Amino acid sequence: MLRVAYDAAEAERVREHHPAFQRDGFAGELVPEGALPEVLQRPGRIGLLTPHDGAVHPARWLRALARDLERRGARIHEGTRVVQPPSLNGHGVQVLTDHGAVLAERVVIAADGALPSLVPAAVHARARRLNMLATAPDQQPRLPCPVSIRDGYEYAQQLPDGRVALGGFSDLDGPASYTDREELSVSVQERLTRYLGEDLGVSAPVTHRWVGIVSYAQDPVPTCGPVPGTEDRVLAAGGYNGTGHVQGFLAGRIAAELAVTGTSPQADLYARVVP
Ligand SMILES: Cc1cc2nc3c(=O)[nH]c(=O)nc-3n(C[C@H](O)[C@H](O)[C@H](O)COP(=O)(O)OP(=O)(O)OC[C@H]3O[C@@H](n4cnc5c(N)ncnc54)[C@H](O)[C@@H]3O)c2cc1C
Numbered sequence: 001m002l003r004v005a006y007d008a009a010e011a012e013r014v015r016e017h018h019p020a021f022q023r024d025g026f027a028g029e030l031v032p033e034g035a036l037p038e039v040l041q042r043p044g045r046i047g048l049l050t051p052h053d054g055a056v057h058p059a060r061w062l063r064a065l066a067r068d069l070e071r072r073g074a075r076i077h078e079g080t081r082v083v084q085p086p087s088l089n090g091h092g093v094q095v096l097t098d099h100g101a102v103l104a105e106r107v108v109i110a111a112d113g114a115l116p117s118l119v120p121a122a123v124h125a126r127a128r129r130l131n132m133l134a135t136a137p138d139q140q141p142r143l144p145c146p147v148s149i150r151d152g153y154e155y156a157q158q159l160p161d162g163r164v165a166l167g168g169f170s171d172l173d174g175p176a177s178y179t180d181r182e183e184l185s186v187s188v189q190e191r192l193t194r195y196l197g198e199d200l201g202v203s204a205p206v207t208h209r210w211v212g213i214v215s216y217a218q219d220p221v222p223t224c225g226p227v228p229g230t231e232d233r234v235l236a237a238g239g240y241n242g243t244g245h246v247q248g249f250l251a252g253r254i255a256a257e258l259a260v261t262g263t264s265p266q267a268d269l270y271a272r273v274v275p
Pocket of ligand 1: 080081082083110112114118130167213238240241242244247248
């Protein structure tokens with residue numbers, strides 16, 4: 001993974017990032033402007049390469065996880081939307097879905113983007129949409145590894161077959177980005193298209209455009225723990241600020257430990273669900 005400083009101010013932050021990384025025991029190499037991928041080279045730019053970092057193919061990753069869970073006896077119901085926050089019902093928890101009600105002993109709400117709607121007590125987390133696009137294969141190899149730029153606002157990778165996936169400019173979306181509506185933002189998509197051609201030099205046509213819904217915590221520590229007023233029968237996790245590929249797994253383990261034993265040695269890493 002390569003972090004690229006967009007301008008001189010970010011280059012300063014990258015220079016501070018490097019020793020901070022090392023203090024925490026991570027490998028990382030500063031990359032001078034001339035050694036950046038050609039398409040990203042601009043006067044004053046530098047990069048920070050973290051060779052231990054990487055990207056996953058989300059669909060393959062989730063299918064592999066799902067297969068493994070099913071082998072262990074879990075049952076997965078897709079296409080069943082929970083339509084309101086789960087509530088106590090006798091000695092259990094009632095989960096109302098668009099296909100009927102489910103009564104459970106315990107419930108874990110592990111849906112980052114849906115945290116604010118399914119856990120109204122998590123007032124400090126807000127749903128946010130992030131725009132993406134992908135292109136047809138571009139003949140020229142431009143990005144040798146996943147790249148994040150402008151403090152992580154933009155992120156791009158070129159797949160082995162040459163396709164480029166690019167996301168970003170959620171700040172351009174402004175207050176409108178705080179929504180759980182799965183609708184493209186026209187202005188952000190236009191800006192991404194321009195960035196693709198002007199900054200990354202990609203001329204391959206755009207084949208896919210989409211948004212993903214996540215949630216951002218104002219704290220900004222993510223949330224994980226019991227939902228107040230549910231006798232600890234409902235646990236919730238989310239508010240990962242766009243970093244759930246790491247945080248989600250840690251929060252998942254904490255939620256599982258809390259559900260099974262009532263305690264977790266790492267529970268204090270995250271904010272509690274408080275109204
Ligand atoms: C464009 C983009 C780029 C990102 N880049 C990174 C990155 O580089 N690194 C990183 O760490 N993270 C990144 N993230 C964030 C990361 O994807 C999320 O933080 C992570 O997926 C959260 O995992 P989760 O399991 O909590 O929720 P999700 O992966 O969102 O899964 C929740 C599931 O619950 C389902 N669901 C939602 N609402 C309901 C409901 N009411 N009823 C039933 N089911 C429901 C959803 O359909 C989904 O299947 C990115 C996100 C986006 C959108």
